[in-house]
Amino acid sequence: MVAGVFHSVAKQYDVMNDLMSFGIHRLWKRFTIDASGVRPGNSVLDLAGGTGDLTAKFSQLVGKDGKVVLADINSSMLNVGRDKLRDKGLVQNIKYVQANAQYLPFEDNTFDIVTIAFGLRNVTDQDMALRSIYRVLKPGGRLLILEFSKPEHELLNKAYDFYSFNILPKMGELVAKDGDSYQYLAESIRMHPNQETLKSMMDNAGFEQTSFKNLTGGVVALHKGYKF
Amino acid sequence: MLQQVFTASIELLINKVLALNTEKIDLKKLEQKTLSIFLSELKFPISLTINANKILVSGLTENVDCTVKTSIKTLQVLKAEQQLTELIKQNKLDLTGDIKVAQQFMQLAESLNIDWQSELASHIGDVPTHKLMQLGKRVAGKLQFASKQIKADASEYLVHEQRLVVTRSELEAFNQQVSQVSKHVDNISTRLDALTKGYSNT
Numbered sequence: 001m002v003a004g005v006f007h008s009v010a011k012q013y014d015v016m017n018d019l020m021s022f023g024i025h026r027l028w029k030r031f032t033i034d035a036s037g038v039r040p041g042n043s044v045l046d047l048a049g050g051t052g053d054l055t056a057k058f059s060q061l062v063g064k065d066g067k068v069v070l071a072d073i074n075s076s077m078l079n080v081g082r083d084k085l086r087d088k089g090l091v092q093n094i095k096y097v098q099a100n101a102q103y104l105p106f107e108d109n110t111f112d113i114v115t116i117a118f119g120l121r122n123v124t125d126q127d128m129a130l131r132s133i134y135r136v137l138k139p140g141g142r143l144l145i146l147e148f149s150k151p152e153h154e155l156l157n158k159a160y161d162f163y164s165f166n167i168l169p170k171m172g173e174l175v176a177k178d179g180d181s182y183q184y185l186a187e188s189i190r191m192h193p194n195q196e197t198l199k200s201m202m203d204n205a206g207f208e209q210t211s212f213k214n215l216t217g218g219v220v221a222l223h224k225g226y227k228f
Numbered sequence: 229m230l231q232q233v234f235t236a237s238i239e240l241l242i243n244k245v246l247a248l249n250t251e252k253i254d255l256k257k258l259e260q261k262t263l264s265i266f267l268s269e270l271k272f273p274i275s276l277t278i279n280a281n282k283i284l285v286s287g288l289t290e291n292v293d294c295t296v297k298t299s300i301k302t303l304q305v306l307k308a309e310q311q312l313t314e315l316i317k318q319n320k321l322d323l324t325g326d327i328k329v330a331q332q333f334m335q336l337a338e339s340l341n342i343d344w345q346s347e348l349a350s351h352i353g354d355v356p357t358h359k360l361m362q363l364g365k366r367v368a369g370k371l372q373f374a375s376k377q378i379k380a381d382a383s384e385y386l387v388h389e390q391r392l393v394v395t396r397s398e399l400e401a402f403n404q405q406v407s408q409v410s411k412h413v414d415n416i417s418t419r420l421d422a423l424t425k426g427y428s429n430t
Contacts, residue, residue, distance in 0.1 A: 030232040034287035040260050060279040061288070063260040089280070215229060 011080060012176040013051050019171055020182075025118075026053075028220050032115060032146045033057050035213075035222060041065040042112040045136065047101055048072055048119020052081035058113075059090045069111075071099040072119075101129040106136045117146040121192040130205035137227040143207060149214070149221035150194040156217045164189065195221045231272040231287050238274065239285035246283065248342045255281050255336070263333050264292040268299040276333065294325035306334070 017025045032054065038044065040063040046055040049070040058068045070085075072078045075098055082096050099105050101116070101123050114133050123129045133143055151157040164186035172182030193201065195212050198221075202210045207225030214221050246253055258278040265274045275292060277284040289295075298306075298321040306315060312330060315321040323330055349357040386393045394402075 027229045027232040027236065030236060030286070031229060034232070034235075036288075037290045038288065039291040057284070060282075060284055061277060061286075063279065 011076075013077065013080065014053075014084075016172065016176055016182075019175060020168055024216060028146060028215055028222075029053050029057070029117060031213075031215060032117060032144055032222055033061070035224060036113050036115065036142070036144055038062060038113055043110060043138075044068045045104075045106070045111045045114045046070050047099075047104075047114060047116040047133070048122065049115075049117070050074075050077045050081060050119070052085045054115055054117055055081065055094060056085055056088060056090055058115075059085070059092075059094050062093060064092055067093050067095065069095045069097055069106075071097045071101075071104075073098065073100050102132055104132045104136050108135050109138045110136045112138055112141050113144070114141070115144045115146070118148065120145055120147050120198075121188050126193070127201060127205065130201060130207070134206045134227055139227055141227050143202070143223075143225050143227075145198065145202075145223040147198070147221060147223070148189040148192060149198075149218055152214060152218035156219070160219055195223075198223055234270075234272075235274060235285045235287060239283065242276075242283045242285065245340065245342065246281075248347055249339075250341050250343055253281075253336065253339065255283075258329070258332050258336070261329050261332075262288070262292040262294075263329055264289050264295045266295065266297040267303070268297075292325065294323065294327065294329040296330055297322040 021028075036044075036058075038058060038061045040061070042062045043066060044055075044058045044062060046052070046058060046068060049055050049072055052070050055068050055070040062068060070078070070081055072081070078096055078098055085091070085094060097105065101119070102125050114137055116133075120126055120129065130143075137143065151160050165183075168186055169179040169183045172185075173179035176182070192198075195214065195218070199210050199212055202223060202225040206227065208228050210223065210225040212221045212223040255278045260277070260279065262275055262277040265276070267274070272287055273289050275286050275288045277286065277288075298315070302315060302320045306312070306321075312321065312323070312327070312334065316323055345357055345361060348360065352360075387395055
């Protein structure tokens, strides 16, 4: 079902992200880049990278000596991402891989940084995915998870619920001609673990110095963990 | 996320300015180099990274080529690359890392030459641009005059009305009095030494 959703929304994914978040998703992603500590020469895995927003920035920051792998389980999203990045002239240090986060097809200790932005909530077995990510990270490497989470204040939570369940599906219907997919989006966000639970899951997977930072009042959270 | 709003805006502005430059700028010398600037007025750093003839602005601070710590006031004064070492000597600017990177970024800023009039004219027409430029010059002149006037009035107010600050002549008179007292003290000290010596000899 999830695959169907993303095949359906792939072409309008970027437009819808801008509309639904009023462009704020770009700031959330900037925050993630700033928190990553990425350097020239680094190897980065942008998991569930979809249409390549983070990959584009990482590609420019790691330079010709670094590499970025854009991985996504969904071929439609990957194709849109590839076309977009090639149109931007970003070809040199990016590889595209169709991969399942639970069974990453990379050697152990491959990447300096793994990011997964707004993708973890769509993974069936998140614990398995976290263990798989841990395996492919180099010692000293870090994982950054940018994901919708639980708002800090009750009033914001109520407003957010109203927006997610009443406005988003209508926007989806109008712009992407697919209200059901955006209904799924709202529901998947509510099913996702909250900040503390996800932090514990990262600890259980072996990550150390795990932490999280709430963004936009907790509507989104950035979790970070290291492999030592 | 104020930092991200700021860096996103600066990035857009800088690359727009680069694109408007009358001559194409080659950033190959600075490819993949990062300059990180810490301004005392801001709580976060601004890092400039060159990639494929574009400038990326972020908050990354690890593994940067050069770090500069200064203030907005000092940056406004910094007009030429030669001033860098002078400002470092005056402790107005603290630089760690490769000074060449900072100098090359300075050269880049110095080499910017934008024909704002042509650019504006292409959007609103020649005559409105000309009138706007004239208006701009008049407003800038008036603001400069007003600023000088305010400074002078404030100085007068502090010195003569509120008497919170002394005048130059009062300060000089005070300094003179201090010098005189110091001279008297030296004289007394010399006489005391002479008396003490005379007493110990007897």
